[in-house]
Amino acid sequence: MKIKLSDFLRPLLAGALLLGSVTAVTTAAAEVRQLDRIVAIVDNDVIMQSQLDQRIREVQQTIEKRGAEMPPADVMQQQVLERLITENLQLQIGERSGIRISDEELNQAMGTIAQRNNMTLDQFRAALERDGLSLDTAREQIRREMVISRVRQRRIAERVQVSNQEVENFLASDLGKMQLSEEYRLANILIPVPESADSATIETAEKLAMDTYQQLQQGADFATLAASRSASENALEGGDMGWRKAAQLPPPFDTEVSAMSVGDVTQPVRTPPGFILLKVLEKRGGDTQVRDEIHVRHILIKPSQIRSEEESRRLIERLRDRIIAGESFADLAKNFSEDPGSALNGGDLNWVDPSSLVPEFQEVMANTPGGQLSEPFKTPYGWHILEVLGRRATDASEEVREQQALSLLRNRKYEEELQNWLRQIRDEAYVEIKI
Structure with a gap:
């Protein structure tokens, strides 16, 4: 392998x-x-x-x-x-x-x-x-x-900020509504143009870009041309950019890719770094996002310097016996649980996404029928008992859309800042090539 x-x-x-x-x-x-x-x-x-x-x-x-x-x-x-x-x-x-x-x-x-x-x-x-x-x-x-x-x-990343208003504006825009439905695996070829290039240099680069496009239309391999002609950082990977949302791409690519089929290649577009061609390798996404959630409450007992592992286990067992005998789960959680986030709520974690919890807790929660107490079990936090109060499937599309929009806008800003920064440190460095 x-x-x-x-x-x-x-x-x-x-x-x-x-x-x-x-x-x-x-x-x-x-x-x-x-x-x-x-x-x-x-x-x-x-x-x-x-x-x-x-x-x-x-x-x-x-x-x-x-x-x-x-x-x-x-x-x-x-x-x-x-x-x-x-x-x-x-x-x-x-x-x-x-x-x-x-x-x-x-x-x-x-x-x-x-x-x-x-x-x-x-x-x-x-x-x-x-x-x-x-x-x-x-x-x-x-x-x-x-x-x-x-x-x-x-x-770079610490300087990139996206406001809530930017996210809201993007979600409300026609582009945002369209682009959040799909994502694309893309490859690119960059024919570079120096910042201080004269008209002859620009014309030469444009001719090379058009020649590259024509070869691709005639069946040439994109990855091969990327490796031999592209100045992009991913050239030696065949220009593969990985998965991108269209909103992460600069205009006019952000709208062009939506109308493209897998295998299509854009004509060369002039950008500050040079002439760029994009190819759509794959598409995915656009489905409703459904998330399973569980309503659960628990009691946590932590071993400490004054209470051993065995004493903690015995205490959680006694609390379980008291609940089975009729005492209130919520009252015992308030008095004994050492989870500060849930103790005051009677141990109630409310509706949670199982993937947000540690694997040991996930496993016991998945195997415990609703309305029943689990056996005592151990996680890295200590000894627990839990009770599942309900299960549901939730349409999390809106929440997912907001997170996707935030990620897209942040990644777009990050990519722009990164390319500018990499070019800056390269231009400012002393580099002497000996071959």
Whole structure:
């Protein structure tokens, strides 16, 4: 089974730095092997040939598995090196900002990835090794991506604000009503135009964009052209942008994709970064959102320094016996429960979405008939008993729509800010390419 770290954390696929020289001397003659050399100086750091070669190999494997045609070697090298430069700049910002990823956080991330692949950590390690990736290399990839994610969170995400009025206006708009019904998996090709480009440069880029569009209309593979021509960050993934709501896209794409079928490609559109073409890979969504809810109340007894685990278990058992004997659940919850959020309400959690509760609580709640007391059970919070008071299916479409609108507007602002910021840090950096 191929482990795709990109399902959870975008893979960086960078090799280890080989900073020393390698020589081999025999008794007959001295054979000097090629040194691992610097291919780019990026502000206060460097990118080594070994890193570039490792990343190129990984990208080639990805393209091969996708069955797409390889872009020319020089184009791939340029694309990969540019991505390494951008990543390196963000890592340096993280270093200067004091961002550190602890071993505990890394272990949790590795465990999460293994769990989502339905594997134990040992199985995950074995699968990585079968794919030629050691656990240490995978940990380093994840560490780098976590640093970059936190840098972006501090520099970009914290500045992005969406007001309630913006959400309301969007939901009331014709575009909002239309776009919340569907989402699209898209791919893009960006033919870049420098900010200070003259008319001749713009005309050349436009001709290349139109030539790309015409080739696509004649059946050329979108992913192959993206890998060889696009300047977008996702070019080496065939331009795949993942799932997007149309409202996340800048005009005129936000309205165009709604009228497109799967497989359609837009004509090139001039934007600040250059000429962009979009392809619709898949569509989904538009159904009513129904959510199961359960009305439940509980009593929680927590072990403490003055009450052992066993004493807590015995106390919850006695409280259950008293309720069965006729005492009020609500009164006992008010007097004994140590859940501050529900004790004053007689232990009542009201209607809850089961997925919002810990797995142990979910399981007991699902297996307890309405109107009956559960057996005592343990969660990370302590010992519980619960009573299910009712079950219902709720149309949560409006709530989901509001959350979708909030997410769409925030993501749209985030993507715009991110692209501008990445271009800014690249333009302001000292970069000397040595190849």
